[in-house]
Amino acid sequence: MELTAQLFKDVKKLPVLPYILVELMDSFSDEEARVEDIAKKVAQDQSISAKVIRMANSTAYRRGKEVESIEEAVIRLGFNQVRSIVVAATFSNVFPEIAGFDKDKFWKETFITASIAKNLAKHTTINNETAFTCAMMHNIGELLLQIIKPEECALIKAAIEAGQPRLYAQREFFGFDYTEVGVELAKHWNFSSTFCNAIEQQLDPLSYDNPSQAAILIRLSVFMRFAWAAGLPPEMIVQRFPEPLTNAIKLDKDGILDTFSSMIEEGQDLARMIKE
Numbered sequence: 001m002e003l004t005a006q007l008f009k010d011v012k013k014l015p016v017l018p019y020i021l022v023e024l025m026d027s028f029s030d031e032e033a034r035v036e037d038i039a040k041k042v043a044q045d046q047s048i049s050a051k052v053i054r055m056a057n058s059t060a061y062r063r064g065k066e067v068e069s070i071e072e073a074v075i076r077l078g079f080n081q082v083r084s085i086v087v088a089a090t091f092s093n094v095f096p097e098i099a100g101f102d103k104d105k106f107w108k109e110t111f112i113t114a115s116i117a118k119n120l121a122k123h124t125t126i127n128n129e130t131a132f133t134c135a136m137m138h139n140i141g142e143l144l145l146q147i148i149k150p151e152e153c154a155l156i157k158a159a160i161e162a163g164q165p166r167l168y169a170q171r172e173f174f175g176f177d178y179t180e181v182g183v184e185l186a187k188h189w190n191f192s193s194t195f196c197n198a199i200e201q202q203l204d205p206l207s208y209d210n211p212s213q214a215a216i217l218i219r220l221s222v223f224m225r226f227a228w229a230a231g232l233p234p235e236m237i238v239q240r241f242p243e244p245l246t247n248a249i250k251l252d253k254d255g256i257l258d259t260f261s262s263m264i265e266e267g268q269d270l271a272r273m274i275k276e
Contacts, residue, residue, distance in 0.1 A: 112267030116221040134198035134214040141182030
């Protein structure tokens with residue numbers, strides 16, 4: 001971590017998280033969190049409020065008349081869905097535009113991965129929203145590298161296009177990879193160990209003495225998204241889930257195929273909605 005620590009020392013200004021996001025993340029483990037309190041806080045941010053209301057009025061959720069307030073949107077979408085939208089909207093707005101980097105593609109892939117993680121979590125004992133948020137953050141180290149080391153990242157991109165794996169190229173150029181940068185950023189933001197461990201362990205969670213369940217979900221979700229993007233049929237993808245990972249989180253595969261398409265579509269819808 002010494003190299004990443006030096007990297008952070010050289011950064012003049014790190015992205016700052018909106019307070020509403022910090023409060024939402026804290027509410028995941030708060031059984032007494034009140035929907036009304038969260039709704040009032042969300043309503044204070046006009047941009048995020050507009051996105052939540054737009055989602056509630058989308059064809060996927062619209063029932064009856066249009067909703068016009070955050071309170072009505074929470075009733076229609078449900079508390080957890082609203083939290084997912086706010087997490088997605090705030091995270092994607094934290095980082096600035098990056099010259100030569102396709103941020104839209106990056107977030108679309110991230111939203112799909114997070115949607116998969118959230119839905120897979122329903123087949124385990126892992127909290128759905130925690131899984132979603134961990135997956136939303138799994139690649140934040142890549143974004144930070146793109147911001148503070150654009151020239152090196154351009155060389156890494158060329159190396160990847162020439163056939164080198166991303167991890168290998170990053171470790172060759174920097175001496176570390178995006179996961180190490182991501183976990184340092186999460187620590188800078190004072191995230192709990194649940195989120196930090198998920199980012200840190202995502203590449204090989206079972207190599208740790210106490211594997212992060214969220215990290216295992218990230219690994220499976222990234223596998224699932226890559227396989228889907230490669231055109232593999234859903235039946236084959238689910239069949240090829242690495243058994244050690246599924247066993248570690250006691251993943252019940254029954255019903256996953258039935259919701260496979262909706263997982264992908266949910267992520268795509270979120271990407272379109274956040275972009276607007």
